[in-house]
Amino acid sequence: MKKATVQIKSQSMQVQDSSDSDEEPNPESHKKSLEKLKKTDPDFYNFLEENDENLLNFEAASDDQESDRQSDSNEDDEKIHTPGALQADSDDSDFENDNYKLDNTKVTLKMVSEWQAELQSEGKIKLSTLITVIKAFNAAMLRVSSDDGTSQGEMKVEGSSVFNAVIQLCVVNLPGAVKKYLGVEQSGKEPQKCKHFSKIRGPLMSYLVDLMKLLLSISSENILGVLLKHLHQMCTFIACFPRIAKMALRKLILLWSTSEETVRVLAFLCILRITRNQQALLLDPVLKVMYMTYVKNCKFVSPSTWPGINFMRRSLVEMYSLDLDVAYRHVFLYIRQLAIHLRNAIVVQKIENRQAVYNWQFVNSLRLWGDLLAVNNRPPLHPLIYPLVMVTINTIKLVPTHQYYPLRFHCVEILMNLSKETETFIPVLPFLTEILAYDFNKKHKKVSMKPLDFSCILRLAKSQLMENGFKDAVIDKLYALMLEYTANESHTFAFPDTILLAVIQLKQFLKSCSVANYTKRFRQLLEKIEENARFIEQERIKSTVALDDESSIMAWETSMKAKGTPLKLFFENWNRINQLQKRKKVTNNDEIAGQMPVIKRRKITEQQVQRPESKGPLVLFPSDSEDDERPNFEADEDEEPPRAPKVKKQKKKKTQRKIAKRNSPPEERDTIDKGDIVQDLSVGDW
Incomplete structure (x- = not known):
């Protein structure tokens, strides 16, 4: 078979060579050789049929060769000839062939x-x-x-x-x-x-x-929302093509991190659906890119960017929860990187090393891993709670000055949330009671009407430390955090023992502090803590739980949590009122209420007061029922109307306007005088 194939191939080569020579080829012999080739080597014949139809359709091509020779000899003469099957020299050949026709x-x-x-x-x-x-x-x-x-x-x-x-x-x-x-x-x-x-x-x-x-070419938010909804429906098909899926994920992650709220949510839903359809292939790279994008976009925190950062953090927690084994590798690696930065800052006491820790990217990373471990407190991720807690505690201890009280509060919130959700005891109270040692009695040098908000601050400037708002904000935040932490721990078996040192420091603060507004709040907190401690002690006396029986202690704490404690009930009431005050502050209801429309009434002169025609009593506020008791605003015919106080003579007006006012009835006179004027309000006023 191979010899026959070589022979036929050589014959085909001879046919092609003969087409280049001056001798005219024999179509019949060429046709016979092709038929023989079809029988001996059908694969090669099919190859020729697909790639070189000119060689098989020899009769159609032979007529064109003469015209090609004439066109080569006479280049200046334009010859019109009938195109072959796939002649590249003809511009109209593509439109004559049905297989390659463009409609x-x-x-x-x-x-x-x-x-x-x-x-x-x-x-x-x-x-x-x-x-x-x-x-x-x-x-x-x-x-x-x-x-x-x-x-x-x-x-x-x-x-x-x-x-x-x-x-x-x-x-x-x-x-x-x-x-x-x-x-x-x-x-x-x-x-x-x-x-x-x-x-x-x-x-x-x-x-x-x-x-x-x-x-990629759309920038309008409304059109992006429509296209992303359509893309969400096509996600099952996108996952079938890995190259297109990666292209789509790059664009979606960009929209997830930089667009407005609606587009962010739709982009995340598309990311989640595409990744879940090809989880083994796409989850690991998607998590890496999304975390790096999150760190990149949380470098600067402000009231305008804070909602977007919170959304990215919550959505990242959802993505990491898809596969905890993959999440463990990522979380272990990134917590280790945070620990390395912290170790360098502790060992090398330089500003640049300290700034590598005391920044928003570091704090937001701690908050992300704290939320993730709080949600997924299961065996794959549970061992990572301890290293995260140690990194957070040592971050507080790195520079324990009053300038970094806001950063301390952020770290304490991370530890409190982690302790509450995982039911793990974390000693948070010492980092709060340590702030009570600050001298709150010294007078401030500056007065600020605007209170400080620690939610978007990590470090306070020296000028802010001299304001009266600094001490007020610290006291408010300290009271809220201590109340929340003690309320979360109020049902535990060892509550009277864990709050003993905090009670001693609170009593010392009440003795040393002379500001009534500060001592009043913490005295109330101290009373509630001691009341809850006495309640737990009484319940412990009633129970017969052994201290070495961990399961029975957990069951006792669960029953106490369901029953409720005095401190927990107090915190729930306080938190409800506090949330209402925060919402009121955000919506500026007081300012809006102070800008309500005001009706200005002009004074009516004696000349403008005219008696109506005597057609019976005039009722200004008619009622549907005659039995309704309403004030008597009827004008008596015999009674003269009251005279208005004398006013200074005004400038003369036009004669026609005076006549119109005097002759018009009282109902129409208001529209002419324009006595009631409503103050206009613009959008900016609201």
């Missing part, structure tokens, strides 16, 4: 409505309809990307109405039609495992690539 069909609104009816039909979806709609979408994308605004594909989309109709058709109807064609909902299989997926794989890939291009 360049113009899309109309009527065609779009017909496609929509076919996609929405209850019967079977045709593959040709899906491919046609995808080609129309591609033509619309070519119209946007081309310089002259025209599409150069198999279809042509002209006009904004047709463009919008095609985009709306694909966004609304295409996902459901593709799912119906593949039978995804009926079979419950993944798209790539469906029977007809191989037929629509190529057009679907082309559509998703065009959709990614459209998503």
Whole structure:
């Protein structure tokens, strides 16, 4: 067989050589050799049939060779000849061949409505309809990307109405039609495992690539929201193409971290759905990119950026919760990096090393891992609680000055949340009672009407330490944190023992501090703590729980938590009132209430007061029922109207205006005088 193949190949080479020579080739012998080749080596014959049709259609090509020779000899003469099957020299050959013909069909609104009816039909979806709609979408994308605004594909989309109709058709109807064609909902299989997926794989890939291009070129928030909702429906198909999935995730992570709230939420839902469909392949790189993006965007914290940072942190917790084994590797690595930065700051006492720890990126990373471990207190991540607590505590101890009280409060909040959710005892009270040693009796040098808010501050300036608002803010925050922590621990078996040192320091503070506003609040807190301690002691006396029986102690604490403690009830009432005050402060209800519309009334002169015509009593406030008791505002005919106080003579007005006022009835006189004037309010006032 190999010898015959070589022989036929040599003959074909001879045929090609003879075509280049001056001798005319014999078509009959060439035809016989090709028939022989078809029998001896059918694979090679099929190869020639697919790649070199000129060699097989020798009769059609032989007529063109003479014209080619004449065109080569006479280059200046223009010869018109009949093109062959795949002659590259002819400009019209592509339009003569049916296999490579470009229709360049113009899309109309009527065609779009017909496609929509076919996609929405209850019967079977045709593959040709899906491919046609995808080609129309591609033509619309070519119209946007081309310089002259025209599409150069198999279809042509002209006009904004047709463009919008095609985009709306694909966004609304295409996902459901593709799912119906593949039978995804009926079979419950993944798209790539469906029977007809191989037929629509190529057009679907082309559509998703065009959709990614459209998503990259849109900046409007409203349009982005619509496209992201459509993309969420197509996420199951995007996961079938890893390259397109990675392209989509890069854009979605960017929108998740920088856009407005609605777009952020939609982008995260798309990220979550794509990642879950290909979790083994995409979860690890997606978590890495999302964490680095989170750290990059939480460098600067302000009241405007704080909601976005909180959303990114909560959504990252959801992503890490998908696979705790993968999350353990990431959390262990990043907590270790935080510990290395902290160790360098402790060992090398330099400003740059200290700034590597005392910044928002470091604190927000601690808060992220604290929230993650609080939610997932299970064996894979439970051993990481101890290193995170040690890093957070030593961060507080790095520079324990009053300038970094805000940072201390942030770290304490992380530890308190972790202790509450994981039911792990963490000694937080010493870091709060240590602040009570500050001298709150010394007078402030500056007066500030605006109170300090520690939520977006890590370090206080020296000028802020001299203000009266500094001590007020510290006392408020210290009282709130101590009350919350003791309330969370109020049901524990060892509560009277754990708060003993804190009670001693509170009593010392009450003796040393002479500011009544400060001592009043902490005296109340001390009374509630001691009351709760006496309550726990009485309950311990009643019970017969052994101190070495851990399970019985946990059961006792659970029952006490369900029963409720005095300190817990006090904290719940205080927290409810405190939240209402915070909402009131955020919405500025007091300021709005002070800017309500005011009615200004002009004084009525004696000349403007006229008696109405005697047609019976005049009732200003008529009622539906005669029995209603209302004040008597009736004008008696015999009684003269009261005279208004004398006023200074005003400037003369126009004669016509005076006559109109005097002759008009009282009902119309108000509209002419414009006595009631409502003060105008602009949007800025609200």
